[in-house]
Structure formats: C-alpha cells, structure tokens
Amino acid sequence: YKQIAVDFVGDIVLQPPKKFANYPVLLERLEQLGAVEAAEATLSGQGVLYLGKGNVRAVHIQGIDLARAAKVTAFKNSLLRQKNSPDEPSFGIPGDPNAVTGFVGIAVVKEPDEETDEYDFEAVEEMIGKQVVLTTGSVIEQKDSSLPAGETQFKRRTLQFTITDIVFTGFYQVDKNYIFLPIERLQKTLYPEQEPVAELIQIKL
Numbered sequence: 001y002k003q004i005a006v007d008f009v010g011d012i013v014l015q016p017p018k019k020f021a022n023y024p025v026l027l028e029r030l031e032q033l034g035a036v037e038a039a040e041a042t043l044s045g046q047g048v049l050y051l052g053k054g055n056v057r058a059v060h061i062q063g064i065d066l067a068r069a070a071k072v073t074a075f076k077n078s079l080l081r082q083k084n085s086p087d088e089p090s091f092g093i094p095g096d097p098n099a100v101t102g103f104v105g106i107a108v109v110k111e112p113d114e115e116t117d118e119y120d121f122e123a124v125e126e127m128i129g130k131q132v133v134l135t136t137g138s139v140i141e142q143k144d145s146s147l148p149a150g151e152t153q154f155k156r157r158t159l160q161f162t163i164t165d166i167v168f169t170g171f172y173q174v175d176k177n178y179i180f181l182p183i184e185r186l187q188k189t190l191y192p193e194q195e196p197v198a199e200l201i202q203i204k205l
Contacts, residue, residue, distance in 0.1 A: 007074035008169060010040075010202040019043075023198040027068070035205055040068035041198035043183050045190055047136030049108065051127075057108050060177045061136060063186030066091055072204040079103070080121070080166040081128060091164055091182050100161040100185065104132070106168040107176035119168075127163050134159045134179070138190040157189050 020026060023041045030039040043063035050056050066089050069075045076082065076089045093099045109127045112119050137156045161181070169175055181189075187196060 007077075008171065008174065009200075010072040011205045012203040014201040014203070015199065019197040019199055020201065021197055022195055023201065024196060026201065030201070030203065037204045038068060038071035039201055039203045040065050040072045041183060042200045042202065043186050043190070043198050044200075045136050045138070045186065047134050047179075049104070049179060050133040050135070051109060051130075058177075059105075059108060059134075059179045061134070061186060062178055062180050063183035064180055065183050069202075072202050078167050078169045080106070080125060080168055082165055089165075093162065093164060100159065101164045102134075102161045102182075102185075103165045103167050103180040104163050105175040105178045106166050107172065108179060109163075109166065124166055128165065129162065131160060131162050134161065136189065159185075159189050 020041065027039045027041060030036050045061040045063075047059055047061050048056055049059045064075075066075075070089050079089060082089045091101045091103070093101060104127065106119055106124055110119060110124045135156065135158050137154050159181075167175065167178065167180060183198070184196075187194075191197060
C-alpha cells in the first residue's frame with residue numbers, strides 16, 4: 001500500500017487549511033529547488049456520474065494537470081489505452097481540441113467478477129468514447145448584504161464529457177470512486193469567477 005500511495009500522490013503532499021490561490025507560481029518556485037524533480041496541483045470535488053439509463057454512480061472528482069501528474073506519479077501506467085504509448089498522456093481527442101473529456105476509474109464503469117476478482121476488459125474499453133454527464137456543485141459565499149454575514153449557498157453544476165481513457169490503479173478505493181478531469185476544466189465548473197485554485201500540491205523529490 002505504501003508503494004501504491006507513492007505512485008498515486010508522490011513523495012510529499014502539501015495541503016493548506018484553505019485552497020492555494022494562483023498555484024502555478026508556487027509550482028514554478030518549487031521546481032527551482034534542487035531537491036524537487038517535479039510538482040503538480042490537484043483540485044477535488046464530489047458528484048454524481050450518469051453513465052446511462054439506470055446507471056448512476058457517486059464519484060470523487062479529481063482535477064489534475066496530466067502532463068505534471070505523469071512526472072510526479074505513476075499515473076500514466078494506470079491508463080488502459082495510453083500506458084504503452086511513447087507519447088505524453090493526454091485527455092484530448094485527436095482532431096477535436098475543444099472536446100470536453102475525462103478519465104473514469106475502471107470499477108466506476110464495471111465491477112470485477114465476484115468469484116475471480118477480474119475485470120471484463122473488453123466491456124470496459126467499450127466505454128471509451130462514451131459521453132457521460134457529471135452533476136456536481138460548489139459552496140459559494142453570499143455577497144447579498146440582505147443575508148446574514150457568512151451565509152453560503154450551494155451552486156449545482158453539470159458537465160457533459162467524453163471518456164477518453166480508463167484508470168486502473170489496482171487500488172480498489174480509487175478505481176471504484178474516482179474520475180479525473182483537467183484541473184482547468186474543473187476549476188471553471190466549480191469556481192467560474194475565481195482565479196486558479198488548488199487543494200493539494202504533490203511533489204516528487
């Protein structure tokens with residue numbers, strides 16, 4: 001489990017009481033340190049993923065910078081479609097740079113066999129290219145002076161995206177609960193009026 005943790009989050013994790021604001025500057029400064037090989041930022045949320053009629057899953061949403069994640073962690077090795085590619089991993093769809101895309105944990109789309117504990121990889125890979133709908137939201141502080149100070153409001157957000165790869169880490173809690181989106185896309189979905197923010201900084205020494 002220790003190695004799985006290092007592969008998934010890196011050697012060091014920084015998590016402040018409040019979100020990191022303007023985190024790209026911090027990443028650049030960290031990477032100027034001789035002891036740091038690479039650093040990445042992540043943003044998270046909770047949501048409900050609609051996979052098809054009668055198929056809805058509660059999910060943990062992780063916003064990542066995929067290029068940085070591939071340097072800090074072993075994330076690329078968990079991608080079914082791209083793990084053996086010589087190219088840098090990508091969320092994108094060739095020929096469609098504006099497509100909204102994401103990755104989904106293998107057990108989010110297909111549970112393993114109860115007896116053999118193995119996945120039907122053929123059925124799993126059929127989910128690549130499928131469009132799904134994510135319902136999530138964020139807590140927004142009220143700015144209306146007529147409301148009590150500190151009052152908050154939950155803003156519901158929806159995001160339709162295309163699955164472009166499946167994540168298979170071998171750690172069931174991740175594979176069953178996580179989906180992955182570009183951090184910029186998740187930021188714009190959850191906090192459209194704010195500057196770039198992140199919850200964690202992950203570091204590879």
